[in-house]
Amino acid sequence: MSDDIIRIRGLRNAFGAQRVHEGLDLDMRRGEVLGVVGGSGTGKSLLLRSIIGLQQADAGEIRVFDERLDALSATRRRALQQRWGVLFQDGALFSSLSVAQNVQFPLREQLDLPAGLRDDIAALKLRLVGLDPAVGDKYPAELSGGMRKRVGLARALVMDPEILFLDEPTAGLDPIGAADFDSLLRELQASLGLSVFLVTHDLDTLAAACDRIAVLAERRVVAVDSLSALRQHPHPWIDAYFNGRRARAALDRPDNRGD
């Protein structure tokens, strides 16, 4: 097996005449945290949706775990999908289920486990993402945005995935909550050996959590590199993004040097 856990070649996504991706190539290595940035409307979330199979690409090849998702039978596809977890933007918790039921949902659907063990695993995942399992009998509507994200993360982690897909995990969190999330992510990634595909706008997250950063512009990935290398990149958008006023404020802090 190659070291690239995700390999995208020549991806094309278009809505009518509007081409979002064209000839997009991207590789993600096993065990890394890959940040994906880009201006609004450059198709960051669409790229994520294409990889996990929610969006049928118009052309190109996407390989995850060295398998083409669109070429697999339904059973094998399902098996493959169990090997990753997805955290959608606002958690996407099922509003009719309690927190504990939400976290247990994949276990209940995919595996045949005794109820006691399911409860234990769900409680462990809630503790791992920094929640008190006592929130287990609350409903998503009763939680704050940050807690919903954490529960969503616990649900994404419950099957012990190899890849974690995160769509703007820190959007809408206060800076302290966002910083907590960054360190939580880093720590979980290290202890669980995860590969993380992270769509974000948050410069702090990029600096604190990402090994490499992929920049989407002009309908493709224009650069993939470490933060410090990208700050030297000549591309005008990348330069504006990583050397703008906000970026300097966030990245030039001594704890965020990113190198």
Place this chain on the structure above:
Amino acid sequence: MPHSPSATPADAPSDDPSRGRPAVADAALALRRDADGLHFSAHGDWQLRTAAALRARLDELPRAAGGEAVALDLDTLGELDTSGALLLCQLIERQREAGAAVELRGGDPGQRRLLQRVRDAGSAPCPPQPAPRNAFAAAVERLGAGCCANVALMLDFVAFLGRATRVFASGLLRPRQWRITSLVHHMEQVGLNALPIIALIAFLIGVVVAYQGSVQLARFGAQIFVVDGMALSILRELAILLTAVVVAGRSGSAFTAQLGSMVVNEEVDALRALGLDPMHVLVLPRVWALTLSLPLLAFIADLAGLLGGALVCWLALDIGPALFIERLSGAVDAWDLFVGLVKAPVFAVLIGLIGCHNGLAVERSAESVGRLTTRAVVQAIFLVIVADALFSVFFGYIGL
């Protein structure tokens, strides 16, 4: 390695495509007891897939006797994920409860780090599911809670009616504030677009009533009275009632779903934050549109119902159009039409307000939109029929 005969194999299908690496031998936990104390050793993959069998195995293991040393050997451990780590932690915890400290041996650094991480997370459980209660007590409690909820709901609806009336009255004298565009849009939705289905239903009801009447009246040789009976029941009751029921199902539910989704989307809060009253912007145009449309729909339903009845009279009873119209003008007068149509605005206000009231009562969850939409339709149809009964009593009393 000493595989204990009692080691529990767990299912690990060798052709499982879900893992990229080759499936390793059965996960198991071996136990040896000697003079040095208890020796556990974990074999194979301790993973989610194998967790159920391993958990069962854990439950049958002995605990350390007083002062006995316990060792846990991880050298033959294959893959370990958080579920496996959780089980190992539970094993350690149980031995500790029995008074023995567990010594960990072997294992690669990554696995030991994972184990440590899981132990650091603590062992607080999820709150237990509430125990099942006495069925009778629970039923009584549900009944009581249901009654209280309904009383509260009724009071809330009365308050809503009051607020709507106030906003209606204060807007009445300020034509600039009337939301004509919105009104016309909703009239198209609830009136014009409902026309075909309501005309069709009324026509069929006219056919059914006339036909049923003719079968009964034929026994007395009084088929000619079919016209009287059919026309009276259509004009006074059936047309308006059916129209109201269809509109409640069609438009009352739509109001709840529309306003409910807006609540979920925080659009209603956005209106309030702009200093706009949802009652004025959302509720009144809808209720007005229904109030203006429902009498028109009911009138069309009257005509369609009579047409259906006339068709049956003509084809089945040989009562031609001329004779039908002659009988009709003798049997009914303008009051009968009025008695039917005067109920329409009342029903419209009931349906519209109930739909909007439920819509604004939605909480921020997808489930609540569905639940309240159902509730809106049931409440609206129920109240329409209650109001219809009151109208009947009232008209009987004043002799109409």
